[in-house]
Amino acid sequence: MAALWRGCGRLLARRPAAAQALTAGALMGAGDVIAQQLVERRGLQGHHGIRTMKMMAIGFCFVGPVVGGWYKILDQLIPGATKVVAVKKMVLDQGGFAPCFLGCFLAITGAMNGLSVEENWSKIQQRKRQQSIHHPAPALHVLGCRPAPGGVRTPG
Numbered sequence: 116m117a118a119l120w121r122g123c124g125r126l127l128a129r130r131p132a133a134a135q136a137l138t139a140g141a142l143m144g145a146g147d148v149i150a151q152q153l154v155e156r157r158g159l160q161g162h163h164g165i166r167t168m169k170m171m172a173i174g175f176c177f178v179g180p181v182v183g184g185w186y187k188i189l190d191q192l193i194p195g196a197t198k199v200v201a202v203k204k205m206v207l208d209q210g211g212f213a214p215c216f217l218g219c220f221l222a223i224t225g226a227m228n229g230l231s232v233e234e235n236w237s238k239i240q241q242r243k244r245q246q247s248i249h250h251p252a253p254a255l256h257v258l259g260c261r262p263a264p265g266g267v268r269t270p271g
Contacts, residue, residue: 132183139179144171169227177223185212217242 127134147170151157185208193203218239225235 132180135183136175136179139182140171140174143174143178144168146170169224173220173223173227177220181216181219185216 123134126137144167147167148162151162151167152159157163189204189208189212193200193207221239221242222235225238230238
């Protein structure tokens with residue numbers, strides 16, 4: 116396990132974009148397995164492997180590169196590591212990036228699942244209405260997160 120951890124550290128130092136893409140893909144794949152097995156209770160026989168592979172592909176090709184690139188841009192726009200800087204980054208992230216990212220993520224996911232453009236747009240509009248301005252995530256970011264050094268962040 117220690118060798119695996121060291122290898123991940125070397126990959127992150129040498130090729131941060133590749134490490135972020137691999138991390139995002141692996142985490143999205145693991146999240147889908149957890150969703151299917153623990154939440155949906157599909158069992159091994161009912162597991163949709165293709166769905167898990169699609170989620171991993173979205174993580175490798177979209178989430179990892181986009182979120183990793185966003186963190187670089189955010190660090191350039193608002194340099195520093197104080198609590199005030201963290202709050203500024205969180206506001207910009209949650210107010211600007213997150214809505215755009217979520218729309219793109221939902222569109223990509225819908226397209227990969229065979230939805231037509233009209234069905235996809237309808238689903239995105241439905242999700243948009245479900246989102247509430249009182250969502251607790253931004254407050255939790257401020258309360259529980261200290262800025263992590265750029266080299267050790269993982270997307271997600």
